[in-house]
Amino acid sequence: MVGDGAVYDPDAVGAKYLAERDRRLVPGRADIRDLGTDEVFAHFRDDPFTPFTERAPVHDDVDVVIIGGGIAGVLAGVELRKAGVERIRIVDQAGGIGGTWYWNRYPGVMCDVESYVYLPMLEEMGYIPKDRYAQGEEIRLHLQAIAERFDLVDDALFHTGVTRTEWDEESARWRVRTDRGDEVTARYYVLAVGILNLLKLPAIEGMEQFQGRSFHTARWDYGYTGGGPGEPLTELGDQVIALIGTGATGIQCLPPLAAAAEHVYVFQRTPSAIGVRGNRPTEPDFAQGLDPGWQQARMDNLQAVMMGRPVDVDLTDDGWTHHYAKVHNPPRRKGMDIGEYLRNAEAIDFEIMEEHRNRVAELVADPGTAEILKPYYRYLCKRPCFHDEFLSAFNEPNVTLVDCPAGLDRITEQGPVVDGHQYEVDAIIYGTGFEAELTPLARRAGHDIVGRHGVALAEAWADGAASLFGMMSRGFPNLFVMPAPGQQAVVTVNYTQLAVLGASFIGRAVGQLEARGVKSFDVSAEAQSAWTEQIVGSFVDASRVMAACTPSRINQEGHPETLNPRNGNFGRGLGDYFAYRDLLERWLEQGECEGLELDDQVVES
Numbered sequence: 064m065v066g067d068g069a070v071y072d073p074d075a076v077g078a079k080y081l082a083e084r085d086r087r088l089v090p091g092r093a094d095i096r097d098l099g100t101d102e103v104f105a106h107f108r109d110d111p112f113t114p115f116t117e118r119a120p121v122h123d124d125v126d127v128v129i130i131g132g133g134i135a136g137v138l139a140g141v142e143l144r145k146a147g148v149e150r151i152r153i154v155d156q157a158g159g160i161g162g163t164w165y166w167n168r169y170p171g172v173m174c175d176v177e178s179y180v181y182l183p184m185l186e187e188m189g190y191i192p193k194d195r196y197a198q199g200e201e202i203r204l205h206l207q208a209i210a211e212r213f214d215l216v217d218d219a220l221f222h223t224g225v226t227r228t229e230w231d232e233e234s235a236r237w238r239v240r241t242d243r244g245d246e247v248t249a250r251y252y253v254l255a256v257g258i259l260n261l262l263k264l265p266a267i268e269g270m271e272q273f274q275g276r277s278f279h280t281a282r283w284d285y286g287y288t289g290g291g292p293g294e295p296l297t298e299l300g301d302q303v304i305a306l307i308g309t310g311a312t313g314i315q316c317l318p319p320l321a322a323a324a325e326h327v328y329v330f331q332r333t334p335s336a337i338g339v340r341g342n343r344p345t346e347p348d349f350a351q352g353l354d355p356g357w358q359q360a361r362m363d364n365l366q367a368v369m370m371g372r373p374v375d376v377d378l379t380d381d382g383w384t385h386h387y388a389k390v391h392n393p394p395r396r397k398g399m400d401i402g403e404y405l406r407n408a409e410a411i412d413f414e415i416m417e418e419h420r421n422r423v424a425e426l427v428a429d430p431g432t433a434e435i436l437k438p439y440y441r442y443l444c445k446r447p448c449f450h451d452e453f454l455s456a457f458n459e460p461n462v463t464l465v466d467c468p469a470g471l472d473r474i475t476e477q478g479p480v481v482d483g484h485q486y487e488v489d490a491i492i493y494g495t496g497f498e499a500e501l502t503p504l505a506r507r508a509g510h511d512i513v514g515r516h517g518v519a520l521a522e523a524w525a526d527g528a529a530s531l532f533g534m535m536s537r538g539f540p541n542l543f544v545m546p547a548p549g550q551q552a553v554v555t556v557n558y559t560q561l562a563v564l565g566a567s568f569i570g571r572a573v574g575q576l577e578a579r580g581v582k583s584f585d586v587s588a589e590a591q592s593a594w595t596e597q598i599v600g601s602f603v604d605a606s607r608v609m610a611a612c613t614p615s616r617i618n619q620e621g622h623p624e625t626l627n628p629r630n631g632n633f634g635r636g637l638g639d640y641f642a643y644r645d646l647l648e649r650w651l652e653q654g655e656c657e658g659l660e661l662d663d664q665v666v667e668s
């Protein structure tokens with residue numbers, strides 16, 4: 064028996080988890096409509112937030128083009144400014160600054176990582192977030208304020224998609240062409256395109272026949288729902304809504320939807336493990352007594368806890384540090400053999416998942432509904448979620464949970480069909496997430512990046528990432544990539560922490576290259592193979608454990624054996640952030656540009 068505070072029986076738990084996995088491991092579960100080529104649904108990517116305005120094409124030469132105006136791109140811009148770079152152009156398909164926080168304005172959106180470490184540059188900006196977990200709009204406005212402070216907005220090209228970027232050997236510049244007819248040349252090219260930047264629309268039979276409204280949560284249609292971010296939805300009183308998806312997004316937008324709509328049907332394929340959120344306003348005295356450097360120290364404290372390192376005090380003290388860190392770093396006592404270690408790890412995991420299942424039973428009044436909402440898999444099989452109102456929303460008479468572990472049967476003119484039952488709805492809202500973080504960089508960038516000898520990045524990385532530090536790649540001179548998971552760098556639960564490190568590295572590296580009068584740099588063949596070998600050498604094949612997981616983007620939708628070791632991280636598992644940071648720091652301090660081939664001719668501007 065598993066659930067309702069059952070006694071731990073490893074065999075029964077394992078069998079239950081496998082049975083639940085198998086209900087979901089069905090052919091076609093990961094099929095998507097490719098919005099890059101799909102004519103019926105291409106408009107799902109359109110920007111509902113900022114009107115498109117005509118402008119003349121831009122033809123000019125700058126120092127740096129940064130692709131992406133989210134956290135990564137803004138921080139890269141800031142650090143380049145600090146290094147003295149003058150002409151910077153951010154290019155983004157969005158109508159403004161913010162990246163994921165520009166696009167994701169669905170009701171209830173907020174950060175899942177503590178705001179005091181997630182919102183960057185709090186000390187420099189003299190800003191303290193209003194709440195422990197910030198609303199999306201607060202984050203977007205904060206990023207915009209940073210971009211304005213560092214003069215990154217006026218020269219940015221918004222609502223602009225790059226179509227092709229090519230290295231020109233003779234002028235030692237990147238030539239960037241866009242869908243607005245721009246042609247900009249740049250000495251440096253920085254890819255800050257994001258990790259989960261491509262919204263995912265599942266391919267469901269018949270979906271194009273639906274006659275009502277439909278949109279993805281990353282392009283919320285306030286014209287239809289009324290209201291705005293953080294405001295009640297005013298137009299849904301007589302509307303029946305289908306919400307597809309119960310990941311981090313779906314769980315955040317259900318409560319405001321339920322408060323406004325006549326009825327909401329929630330189509331759940333896999334239940335999320337939903338821990339306590341405990342959001343609260345920032346204490347008035349939060350900033351008192353904070354020493355300079357407090358934010359980096361707080362980030363380091365969280366990362367240390369996540370990596371299982373001893374700390375005096377757990378400053379974040381939330382579900383990430385209580386559950387994720389515990390499961391990620393099971394105790395290893397002296398003399399413990401591997402079998403005992405693994406059994407102990409499983410028992411800890413079971414206890415934590417039982418806690419989540421019991422929470423469902425406590426908060427959801429109807430036992431049948433509660434049972435469907437209980438997650439039966441190991442904690443790290445899916446990205447954990449945190450919320451305090453999602454589960455109780457199912458006690459409302461206008462919210463119905465629809466269990467569809469194998470997905471929807473189809474969608475008709477009237478709405479979704481599951482187990483032969485037609486749900487008639489006015490709108491379908493797809494909270495179906497994003498293409499996985501391991502989506503190849505070239506696809507996430509969305510344009511051809513053609514380096515030396517006409518070789519495109521997609522081609523150069525066809526067998527996996529090939530880089531120095533996960534940030535530079537041979538054959539692509541003067542190109543930097545902001546570090547990201549699956550790209551030979553490291554993973555941090557708080558992405559901002561990695562972005563801060565990557566941006567600082569890029570700014571300081573460019574500062575050094577400029578001081579030397581370098582015309583162009585490329586990664587040496589030896590340095591790239593050594594780095595890639597190190598990544599491959601530390602790869603831990605966890606596919607046996609991950610194959611037992613419910614399918615998700617974390618285990619390649621049930622096929623963890625397809626993970627390419629070259630797309631691993633620096634260090635074991637999620638990587639060793641602190642060792643990675645030390646290594647980058649030593650490289651910068653040495654000032655020798657070790658591993659780079661430099662063309663030292665004087666730069667013509």
Ligand code: NAP
Pocket residue numbers: 087092172173174175176259265266267307308309310311312313315330331332333446470471494495496497614615
């Ligand atoms: P997600 O976690 O990938 O969830 C997508 C949901 O859609 C899942 O419930 C999934 O079911 C369901 N789904 C996908 N295809 C389906 C199909 N064909 N039929 C029925 N259901 C389908 O996406 P997300 O919730 O947008 O979150 C994505 C990531 O963004 C998160 O992991 C997180 O990193 C980030 N995020 C962060 C925050 C935050 O910090 N506050 C908020 C939102 C998102 P399965 O589970 O069965 O696949």
